[in-house]
Amino acid sequence: MRDQEPGTGRLDRRLSTKEAAELLGVKPETVYAYVSRGRLGSRRTPGGRGSTFDAGEVEALARRNRREADGTPRPGTELSVRTRLTSIDADRYYYRGVDAVELALGHSYEEVAEWLWTGMLRPGAVFTAPAESVEAAVRAVDALPEHTGTTDRLRVAAVAAAAVDPLRYDLSEDAVLGTARTLIPTFVAALPPRRHDRRFEGSLARRLWGRLSGRPAEEARLHVLDTALGLLADHDLAASTLAVRVAASARAHPYAAVSAGLGVLEGPLHGAAGGLAHRMLLEVLDLGSAGPVIAEELRAGRRIPGLGHPLYRGEDPRAGALFALLEDIPEAVPALDAARDVVATTARHAPLHANVDLALAVFTVSCGMEPSAGETVFAVARTAGWIAHALEEYGERPLRMRPSGHYVGPEPPQPLPVSLPLPLPLPAE
Template identity: 50%
Template sequence: MAERLTTQQVAEQLGVKVETVYAYASRGQLSSERAPGGRGSTFDAREVAELAARGRRAPVRPPAGESAAVDRPGAEAWPGGPVTVRTGLTLIENGRLYYRGRDAVRLAAEHGFEAAVAWLWGQGTDAPVSLRVPPATAEALTRAAAALPDGIRLPDRLRIAATVGAALDPLRFDLREQTVLAAGSALIAGMVEALPRTAPDPGPDATLAARLWSRLATTAPTPEALACLDRALVLLIDHELAVSTVAARVAASARAHPYAVVSAGLGATDGPLHGAASPLAQRMLAEVLADGAVPVVSDYLRTGRAIPGLGHRLYPDGDPRAVALLDAVARLDGGAAVVAAVAEVEAAAGPAGRPALRANIDLALAAMALTAGLPAEAGEVVFAVARTPGWLAHAVEEYREEPLRMRARGSYTGPPPQRS
């Protein structure tokens, strides 16, 4: 077994305070496990050594007369120390994901998206949130969508929906919790409304999952397919301080209104390493189904490309969200073959003599979209729509904090200032 270090040992090896060690863990720079007996945490000695090496390769050089920001081992803290993001929303611990103390996988199995949103927003699950868009906003979104040229990507339409919703909401600068969440409910529904309908209209009383399906698929869903999409939405509703959530909280710290907060989160999902990872995984998985896992994985390795959808630093033993979603995918028509292809990719990509890399939620989303015949952009859309209530919940928390606290400091590496 790999050597494990206590929190104090890690702090001494990195030359930082114990609090900073926990900050590294919360940012995903170190993975922790509960110590035997349940007291304290332990850390992988190899990860600690790699983090220390990165810090030595990139020394901190603060401006003259000022102390350095705590973003590398060995650095001194700015006055007041690093920003600590207190959140009562999501916990990732011992390979499990919890929303307000409730296991996310179990919540996804027992409740739909509207009830999960209510739970995350602190309202319980007995009264699911109504995700409806006002008629005037729906009409404006329809006109905006009609004015767009053909070929506009679906994720880009979500960003337009946030802009249109903000322009039509005179109360968008009211940052009281009740107003923010009411605006958020309409925005989530409006994002779906902004997508062109490609399947039969499920009706005005349909769930958000059913309405979203009618924008992604070309045929009406089976009950199993709709339940699978609903499960994906719940599993993706929040994920602690993921990069898009940090972007959303930074915007909220500047007291940006909720539509701008969501726009910040959407912007962070546009890269291939976060929300847009699923389309890459879907393309790879389609190649595996056509040609087999070994030649496809070999080609990725030969060309130096990362295999999309494998591994997650917070889940070294496997992403529980992926396990739960793949279980639902396997029940769909044709899903067993796609899930088997995922397992083949895991086996082919695993280094000899070491445990295989496991599928993460991006590959599971790709498997769902491929099985259901959804477009390559579907996973990216599902991710963004699902994560929006999480961004809003974090914004509500951030609005209660000191404004403008999410201010990083740079480590200047340019030429010295010219002095007259």
């Protein structure tokens, strides 16, 4: 069977349900089960009651099934999801086809976010939050223990902001964009200020600065922060972004989808990696050399934070952009030298390049910020990308992000387990 793709002028081979079932070696009912689980796409037959299936997609699924049946892992092991947002090619990455580094260097974080969300720039875009949302988030976050971490504070802020938004279940594009433009500034407003005030004016980077540092907001440092926010806004299907898309696939509202991303971001291999790099740089500065610090990390069986990235052969382009900006800030020179020492020391044995976590650590150390500051920047920045991915997922078939488990346990049916008697309590002495 052949079917013409509308608007492409190209004939694509389509299979009937029977043909797809034969190719997959399953019953027709199983074919439709694959569709409901998001493993296979289908198209209704024009004027008919059946469905057709893309032959290439069916063949790919058949190959995956064969690999899973013989226990062979799938190459890369990643879930492939079509997206118009971010592409990574060699040692560059792009937002909607535009070089992300150039975009972040030349535009504010708010403008970068608008580009991700809508494919249009809004020069001078400013995000503001309604007083009710900010007040609810601030009250909830202020009630937390003083030692509470950044992602915990932001998750609580998201719940509080959602609770006062009666329209949170409206998943139309305009409603979701409205949520995005208010949730991000609500996050920033809810964070404890470092300068003993709750003033909330200017660009998002300027407002965030007061939550990260007690020092004056000099323009060069603000530019680094604003650029970092833009660079970190999205990065394809990182673990936290995949969690957001799974939540959005189940039609969780944007606040809940972002909360899912925050839960994953907290891991030491994701958003929290910047704090580990921050502490490492402080040790290097204290000892005057990266050698003993690297040796201790390796002796403890830990990976060196801030080095290497699975998607880039060379230096992370986000790190290169931030390092170039930090070179123009005299106070950042010691931390920059420490970072270069870390890279050079490690390169004697492993060809690892700096990633964005190391660049963020140079920034946070040189600005006298807390180790958690990098995680805060990461979380606030990535919220824009999470919303963009949630918007895409809301336009897809519900619950398609439902992979099938490859069961390897005991062959069913097994007999019911036998209950063991509880041990008797010991007699009192």
